[in-house]
Amino acid sequence: MEKSELRRSASRMCQTRLTKAVLLFGSRLIAEAACEARAQHLAAGKTRIRTALGLHPQLVHDRKGELPQFERLISETRYVGEVGLDGGPEFKHYWEDQVAVFTRILNICRAAGGRVMSLHSRRAAKAVLDALENHSGAGTPILHWFSGSNRELARAIDLGCWFSVGPAMLRGEKGRELTAKMPRDRLLTESDGPFAQVAGRSAWPWEVGEAIADLGTIWGLSRADTERQLLANLSSLGRAAGVA
Numbered sequence: 001m002e003k004s005e006l007r008r009s010a011s012r013m014c015q016t017r018l019t020k021a022v023l024l025f026g027s028r029l030i031a032e033a034a035c036e037a038r039a040q041h042l043a044a045g046k047t048r049i050r051t052a053l054g055l056h057p058q059l060v061h062d063r064k065g066e067l068p069q070f071e072r073l074i075s076e077t078r079y080v081g082e083v084g085l086d087g088g089p090e091f092k093h094y095w096e097d098q099v100a101v102f103t104r105i106l107n108i109c110r111a112a113g114g115r116v117m118s119l120h121s122r123r124a125a126k127a128v129l130d131a132l133e134n135h136s137g138a139g140t141p142i143l144h145w146f147s148g149s150n151r152e153l154a155r156a157i158d159l160g161c162w163f164s165v166g167p168a169m170l171r172g173e174k175g176r177e178l179t180a181k182m183p184r185d186r187l188l189t190e191s192d193g194p195f196a197q198v199a200g201r202s203a204w205p206w207e208v209g210e211a212i213a214d215l216g217t218i219w220g221l222s223r224a225d226t227e228r229q230l231l232a233n234l235s236s237l238g239r240a241a242g243v244a
């Protein structure tokens with residue numbers, strides 16, 4: 001996809017708030033969509049884009065009525081995200097809604113045979129991991145911008161979770177320390193735009209390159225070797241999830 005075309009697409013996504021683009025997995029993009037037609041239009045004919053079905057925990061109190069639509073569309077994609085829980089003070093008020101929706105989504109994914117899932121777990125790592133443990137078969141979990149404790153990270157690794165990290169996460173010392181402890185062969189990159197900010201504005205998908213540089217520093221690898229590792233991880237995820 002041309003950069004200018006992607007920029008226009010991403011701009012449209014931001015304007016409509018219908019999608020939260022974008023996770024960049026190696027060279028592929030996963031966009032979270034609440035609007036099937038628009039998302040499918042954006043991805044039409046783009047062989048390196050995968051569209052995911054999402055219901056963000058920060059929006060569920062407003063959008064839980066979209067669950068039937070979610071269930072109807074699950075057969076059309078192998079990817080789900082973002083979904084999960086947010087325990088931050090501004091969203092804790094909607095905790096019951098969040099748990100109900102996330103539980104329902106995990107059940108939908110399990111009934112569909114499992115999905116690659118991008119999971120939001122801000123201030124809710126324990127609850128997200130509990131839910132995953134109780135819904136084995138829901139799919140391959142990818143914890144994005146994981147910010148839990150070292151003990152929760154160890155538990156996530158034991159549960160088979162993958163991790164995605166981006167430039168905003170790697171700017172912080174805690175983010176870098178956690179990343180250094182994540183299994184190198186279960187790590188992917190993400191932009192996390194438009195939620196995540198780079199230089200005071202929403203991150204663009206191609207700014208994931210900054211994360212590659214930071215990962216190279218953490219791993220002690222050259223940029224070429226870091227990119228090779230990330231691409232190998234993407235292939236391995238695809239094989240593990242049956243979506244290669």
Ligand SMILES: [Zn+2]
Pocket residue numbers: 082119120121144145
């Ligand atoms: Zn998130």
